[in-house]
Amino acid sequence: AQRVTQPEKLLSVFKGAPVELKCNYSYSGSPELFWYVQYSRQRLQLLLRHISRESIKGFTADLNKGETSFHLKKPFAQEEDSAMYYCALAWGYQKVTFGTGTKLQVIP
Amino acid sequence: DTAVSQTPKYLVTQMGNDKSIKCEQNLGHDTMYWYKQDSKKFLKIMFSYNNKELIINETVPNRFSPKSPDKAHLNLHINSLELGDSAVYFCASSQEGKVGAFFGQGTRLTVV
Numbered sequence: 001a002q003r004v005t006q007p008e009k010l011l012s013v014f015k016g017a018p019v020e021l022k023c024n025y026s027y028s029g030s031p032e033l034f035w036y037v038q039y040s041r042q043r044l045q046l047l048l049r050h051i052s053r054e055s056i057k058g059f060t061a062d063l064n065k066g067e068t069s070f071h072l073k074k075p076f077a078q079e080e081d082s083a084m085y086y087c088a089l090a091w092g093y094q095k096v097t098f099g100t101g102t103k104l105q106v107i108p
Numbered sequence: 109d110t111a112v113s114q115t116p117k118y119l120v121t122q123m124g125n126d127k128s129i130k131c132e133q134n135l136g137h138d139t140m141y142w143y144k145q146d147s148k149k150f151l152k153i154m155f156s157y158n159n160k161e162l163i164i165n166e167t168v169p170n171r172f173s174p175k176s177p178d179k180a181h182l183n184l185h186i187n188s189l190e191l192g193d194s195a196v197y198f199c200a201s202s203q204e205g206k207v208g209a210f211f212g213q214g215t216r217l218t219v220v
Contacts, residue, residue: 042213043112043198043211043212043213043214044151044198044200044211044214045210045211046209046210084149086151095153096141096153096209097153098150098151098152098153100148100149100150101149101150101151103149
């Protein structure tokens, strides 16, 4: 069965420290993975997708098929990065499975 | 020019009532979704509609029914509301074959 695991419910880091939000997936087919972010009292929005290989707001994520991971990274955390982050797996036809989310708290 | 808009933003109602949440998108997308985010922030897809055809129903109770009058709207009707229905409901849309949905701002439903 398709599954997305985000092992950390809460991740606290100091401003300027590196950030890594973990995401592991389980899917037998070819995965399409995304990271979504939800800032306080705002809508969920797409942060980045693995097929784009882009960097948004300093965040990057590399798909590692061997480890079935899609960790989100940023070298230097900023206070405005504090938010809920969701990893998501698209599979089949228009099907999406979300992870349970990780709350990132950047301490000034 | 909000891309995906939901109304109302907040909804407080009593158990047993029937309520609806409306969703509209102006992106020209052909697929719309409803998600439920519970108190633990867990996000789960409920429905999606593609060209007026239901293509996903993630085993939600049949008290929940999506209704799509046209491609730009997907409303969520909930009958006989229960305490456990309290959550934030998000509407989203995407173009067929491109699962990178645009989300609405959410509707916080509180059942008392």
